[in-house]
Every structure is written in structure tokens, then in C-alpha cells.
Amino acid sequence: MKHWLWLSLIVVLLDQATKWLVMGSLQPFQTIEVLPNLNLTLAFNTGAAFSLLATAGGWQRWLLAVVALVITAILTAWLVRLRPGERTLAAALALIIGGALGNLIDRLLLGHVIDFIQVYLPWVPLALFNPWPAFNIADSAISIGVVVLLLHTLFTKEDATGPGHAADTPNR
Numbered sequence: 380m381k382h383w384l385w386l387s388l389i390v391v392l393l394d395q396a397t398k399w400l401v402m403g404s405l406q407p408f409q410t411i412e413v414l415p416n417l418n419l420t421l422a423f424n425t426g427a428a429f430s431l432l433a434t435a436g437g438w439q440r441w442l443l444a445v446v447a448l449v450i451t452a453i454l455t456a457w458l459v460r461l462r463p464g465e466r467t468l469a470a471a472l473a474l475i476i477g478g479a480l481g482n483l484i485d486r487l488l489l490g491h492v493i494d495f496i497q498v499y500l501p502w503v504p505l506a507l508f509n510p511w512p513a514f515n516i517a518d519s520a521i522s523i524g525v526v527v528l529l530l531h532t533l534f535t536k537e538d539a540t541g542p543g544h545a546a547d548t549p550n551r
Contacts, residue, residue: 380461383469390477394516395484398493405495416499422513423491447483451476467531474524481517494518 405411405421412418458472485492494513503509 380463380465380469381459383458383466383473384455384476386470386473387477387480390474390517390520391481391484394478394481394520397516398485398495401495402493410497416501418497418499418510419495420497420513422494422497423489424494424513425491444483444486447479447486451479451483454479467527467535471524471527471531474520474527478517478519478521478524481515481520492517 401419401421405419407421407423410418410420454472454476458469458476461469461472482492492515494515496515496519497513498511499509500511501509
């Protein structure tokens with residue numbers, strides 16, 4: 380199933396291309412409305428999701444890079460061991476791997492992750508999430524991959540090959 384790494388490569392290339400396009404087009408924190416409730420805004424995140432550890436003083440760059448490398452290695456090992464029929468799981472893992480690598484490149488080269496997609500969620504009453512914290516293509520791939528992985532885990536049954544080998548058939 381290692382051929383699914385093409386999806387990871389597409390995520391990395393798309394993520395890096397869009398980040399550099401935005402870097403060349405916007406000034407930091409400049410906002411351009413694309414659609415109602417959707418803006419482009421250039422932001423830099425030295426922390427993890429939702430700027431967790433962003434003010435930690437610099438050591439978080441290397442901790443988060445090591446975590447990304449370890450997770451990528453584990454997920455890649457899992458991906459290459461999948462059986463040919465486990466396409467949904469392979470796609471989920473490939474998306475997460477691509478997203479982790481996309482943000483890892485930023486963290487290693489720049490010391491921060493470039494974020495640029497900003498959405499407003501008017502139906503969410505919490506001011507904390509309006510606007511939603513800026514994110515990027517890599518973050519989106521990770522989020523989609525995790526959701527697919529969770530759904531796959533919740534809605535597949537194990538086949539006759541034994542525990543730990545889920546088939547791509549939904550529970551009935």
C-alpha cells in the first residue's frame with residue numbers, strides 16, 4: 380500500500396505551493412475576503428494546533444519537529460503494512476502523513492508554520508472561534524485524515540483474518 384504515498388506527496392506540494400503563494404502576495408496579518416465567512420490572512424504559528432506552546436520560548440520548534448517525525452514514521456510503517464483492500468485507511472494515513480510533513484517543512488526551515496485560511500463560524504456562539512484560528516492545507520489534510528480514520532475505526536468490522544485486521548465493509 381506504499382503507493383498511497385502519492386497522496387501524501389500531493390498534500391505536501393499543494394501545501395507548500397499555497398503557503399509560498401500567500402507569502403508572496405500578503406503582508407503579515409493582512410486580510411483579503413474571498414467569500415463571506417472566508418478570508419485569506421497571513422499568520423505565523425510557532426506552536427501546535429490553536430497556537431498551543433506558541434509562547435514557549437523556542438524549544439517547542441524542535442519538540443514539535445521530533446513529534447512530527449515520529450508520528451510520520453509510525454504512520455508510514457502502518458501504511459506500508461496495510462492489505463490491498465484497505466484503501467480508506469490508506470487514504471486517511473496518507474493525508475495525515477502529508478499534512479505532518481507539510482507543516483514539518485515550515486517548522487524546520489522557518490521556525491514557524493505559515494497559516495492563511497481564516498473562516499468565521501457565525502452559528503458558533505463562542506467569540507473564541509470567530510474567526511476560527513487560521514490554518515493551512517496541511518492542517519486541513521490532517522483533520523480530514525483523522526476524521527476518516529475515526530469513521531473507519533468506528534464503522535468497519537473485523538474480518539476472518541483475526542484481530543487488528545479490519546475490512547473495508549461497514550457494520551450492519
